[in-house]
Amino acid sequence: MGSVLLPVSLLLAATCLVSGSPPTPSGPFWVHINPEVKAVRPGGSVWLNCSHSCPLPESSSLRTQLQQGGMLRGPGWISYQLLDVRAWSSNVRCVVTCAGETREATATITAYKRPDSVIMEAPVLVGHKYTLRCYVTHVFPVGFLVVTFKRGSRVIYFESLERFTGPNLANVTLTYVVRAGPNDLWQPLTCHARLNLDGLVVHSSSAPVMLTVQALSPVAKALASTSIAALVGILLAVGVAYVRKCLEMQSQA
Numbered sequence: 001m002g003s004v005l006l007p008v009s010l011l012l013a014a015t016c017l018v019s020g021s022p023p024t025p026s027g028p029f030w031v032h033i034n035p036e037v038k039a040v041r042p043g044g045s046v047w048l049n050c051s052h053s054c055p056l057p058e059s060s061s062l063r064t065q066l067q068q069g070g071m072l073r074g075p076g077w078i079s080y081q082l083l084d085v086r087a088w089s090s091n092v093r094c095v096v097t098c099a100g101e102t103r104e105a106t107a108t109i110t111a112y113k114r115p116d117s118v119i120m121e122a123p124v125l126v127g128h129k130y131t132l133r134c135y136v137t138h139v140f141p142v143g144f145l146v147v148t149f150k151r152g153s154r155v156i157y158f159e160s161l162e163r164f165t166g167p168n169l170a171n172v173t174l175t176y177v178v179r180a181g182p183n184d185l186w187q188p189l190t191c192h193a194r195l196n197l198d199g200l201v202v203h204s205s206s207a208p209v210m211l212t213v214q215a216l217s218p219v220a221k222a223l224a225s226t227s228i229a230a231l232v233g234i235l236l237a238v239g240v241a242y243v244r245k246c247l248e249m250q251s252q253a
Helices: 008-019 218-252
Strands: 031-034 037-040 044-052 059-063 067-074 077-085 089-098 101-111 117-120 124-126 129-139 145-151 154-160 170-179 188-197 200-205
Touching: 031 089, 031 101, 037 044, 044 059, 044 089, 044 101, 059 077, 077 089, 077 101, 117 188, 129 145, 129 188, 145 170, 154 170
Parallel strands: 037 101
Antiparallel strands: 031 044, 044 077, 059 089, 067 077, 089 101, 117 129, 124 129, 129 170, 145 154, 145 188, 188 200
């Protein structure tokens, strides 16, 4: 049987396959990260899965300032654990290099906690003014919190707490002093807590409390008492006049 001569190009290709050179993707490879957005309680942990289409990646890594924990690996994917997440918003990048080309995918990890409760304390008399006090419990991040006092639908006072930058859950107490008069009787007072999280807005509100005569300042209480006494007097006068008229009509009959 005669010998068969192969072209040089085929011989080179066969040599490369035998030597075990890494396969290259037929087109641009992709990198995905899942989930792309994840919210956790402050101090919590989360797993991120980084997948790709590269047959034999040269390198793969997760780039983040967050603390990394465990790692699981399989064909075409790696899962990374992030621990003790406390920053409101953190960017995480999954980076893969394949055949000299590097691609990446990005996820955003957020840590926030809506208040466990928002409690409006009953008004307390201080001189001629009311002291309004609101308790916002176990909320994070406090620096993104806005607390608002309302009388009915009207805003009395609001305050942004952006000066607070602590990394932990916190309890917030907001106090505001306001002058009030008889017209404020039976108006519902409420406290509202709002987290403005770069587009994500979380609302929480207290149950309403009412201003009562017992809580009025001495001047306002005197005015309210005078108004009530005057009304009672008018009603009594009308009643007496009606009774007299009835008696007169009976005597004439």
